[in-house]
Amino acid sequence: MLHITKAAALRSSALAAAVAVVGSAAAAQGVTITYVSGAVGAAVENFDRLVAPWEERTGNDVVLVPMPASTTDQFGQYRLWLAAQNGDIDLYQTDVIWAPQLAEHFVDLTEAAAGIVDQHFPSIVESQTVNGRLVALPIFTDAPALYYRTDLLEKHGAEVPTTWAELTETAQRIQDAERAEGNSEIWGFVWQGNAYEGLTCNALEWIKSFGGGQIVEPDGTISVNNPQAVEALELAASWVGTISPEGVLAYQEEEARGVWQTGNAVFMRNWPYAYLLGNGEDSAVRGLFDVAPLPVGEGEGATSAATLGGWNVAVSRYGRNQEVALDLALYLASEEAQKQRAINEGNLPTIMSLYEDPEVLEANPYFERWQEVFLNAVPRPSAPTQNAYNQVSSLFWSAVHDVLSGNQSAADALEVLEADLEDLKGDGWQ
Numbered sequence: 428m429l430h431i432t433k434a435a436a437l438r439s440s441a442l443a444a445a446v447a448v449v450g451s452a453a454a455a456q457g458v459t460i461t462y463v464s465g466a467v468g469a470a471v472e473n474f475d476r477l478v479a480p481w482e483e484r485t486g487n488d489v490v491l492v493p494m495p496a497s498t499t500d501q502f503g504q505y506r507l508w509l510a511a512q513n514g515d516i517d518l519y520q521t522d523v524i525w526a527p528q529l530a531e532h533f534v535d536l537t538e539a540a541a542g543i544v545d546q547h548f549p550s551i552v553e554s555q556t557v558n559g560r561l562v563a564l565p566i567f568t569d570a571p572a573l574y575y576r577t578d579l580l581e582k583h584g585a586e587v588p589t590t591w592a593e594l595t596e597t598a599q600r601i602q603d604a605e606r607a608e609g610n611s612e613i614w615g616f617v618w619q620g621n622a623y624e625g626l627t628c629n630a631l632e633w634i635k636s637f638g639g640g641q642i643v644e645p646d647g648t649i650s651v652n653n654p655q656a657v658e659a660l661e662l663a664a665s666w667v668g669t670i671s672p673e674g675v676l677a678y679q680e681e682e683a684r685g686v687w688q689t690g691n692a693v694f695m696r697n698w699p700y701a702y703l704l705g706n707g708e709d710s711a712v713r714g715l716f717d718v719a720p721l722p723v724g725e726g727e728g729a730t731s732a733a734t735l736g737g738w739n740v741a742v743s744r745y746g747r748n749q750e751v752a753l754d755l756a757l758y759l760a761s762e763e764a765q766k767q768r769a770i771n772e773g774n775l776p777t778i779m780s781l782y783e784d785p786e787v788l789e790a791n792p793y794f795e796r797w798q799e800v801f802l803n804a805v806p807r808p809s810a811p812t813q814n815a816y817n818q819v820s821s822l823f824w825s826a827v828h829d830v831l832s833g834n835q836s837a838a839d840a841l842e843v844l845e846a847d848l849e850d851l852k853g854d855g856w857q
């Protein structure tokens with residue numbers, strides 16, 4: 428599935444020639460850079476337009492190799508390529524959680540990015556710094572929202588829920604009332620329940636919002652087996668087959684968005700990319716929804732919790748065109764590219780000034796409120812668990828999936844999970 432995205436038609440040879448004398452990347456004019464990236468939302472469709480200005484300025488081309496939508500599958504593929512020291516791939520688009528596990532395969536960008544890192548939120552740059560090496564440049568950040576149908580809430584005299592209990596109650600009430608009126612396809616709440624990294628994100632939010640910690644704490648303490656986490660998972664399990672379809676256990680982001688965008692859900696948990704698509708011309712919910720922070724749990728330490736997501740670009744140590752690839756990476760992380768992405772894909776920039784940019788805010792009015800959400804977002808425990816993060820996460824999402832499917836009680840699942848995590852930790856998180 429190789430999708431070639433040349434913007435040759437857009438290139439003016441006069442401009443390319445002019446640029447050739449000024450920059451080092453331009454000196455390598457005519458190079459084709461291979462970029463691998465996830466293929467969720469409008470990312471693939473927008474890619475040609477996103478890279479066209481860089482192609483035009485430098486006289487180089489970019490080929491996009493789209494990856495599976497699941498970040499977990501993508502990680503598996505990247506690991507194979509990197510272990511084989513694949514020289515055909517120049518740039519990898521990387522998830523925020525992968526930096527510690529993949530660091531050794533990527534070029535240190537500290538020096539090349541010295542002039543621009545100050546433009547980005549420091550915590551995001553820090554998340555991509557491993558043992559003092561900047562292994563990837565942030566291109567967008569991610570913090571989820573509760574998407575809600577303004578028309579349905581108004582029709583049924585409901586407020587935007589601020590707690591999970593209110594969400595459960597409101598979702599059930601509107602679902603019942605709508606179905607009674609013949610709206611037979613409607614569901615109360617859709618989210619990501621498939622056994623993959625996305626479920627780790629959803630379940631971390633439930634647990635943290637009930638004051639149940641963040642699976643493994645920043646100091647390495649395994650905290651996941653606690654009564655508040657049990658309570659959170661029990662509530663989520665109660666949604667399956669009531670306010671959420673049984674099928675939610677196989678949903679990733681795009682399946683949830685599919686139900687939502689055909690008008691068949693009152694609430695959805697999803698990332699910012701779903702906002703512009705939901706307001707697209709082909710969307711049944713265009714102009715009929717808004718977003719709010721995710722609801723608060725119950726008990727001591729209850730809070731609204733959003734899992735911190737986000738994507739970066741890393742230069743492969745094995746690529747054959749590292750200098751040109753680095754130039755493209757700097758472009759993709761730049762204000763120009765991040766603004767284009769924010770306006771066309773609805774992604775949250777990592778560049779601070781773009782939160783005051785009128786065009787960015789016009790396209791995504793809620794970004795003004797979201798800076799606070801992502802700056803307080805909960806990181807997954809990729810830093811304390813180092814090379815074992817993927818295993819930690821997969822043990823976690825498997826345990827949660829078992830609970831949601833009714834195969835195990837939350838208390839039993841978390842007890843076993845704790846023991847498994849202790850074993851991994853005992854091996855030095857390797």
Ligand code: GLC
Binds near residue numbers: 523624736
């Ligand atoms: C989003 C987030 C990413 C996360 C993934 C899970 O793409 O940005 O960090 O791992 O969703 O599905």
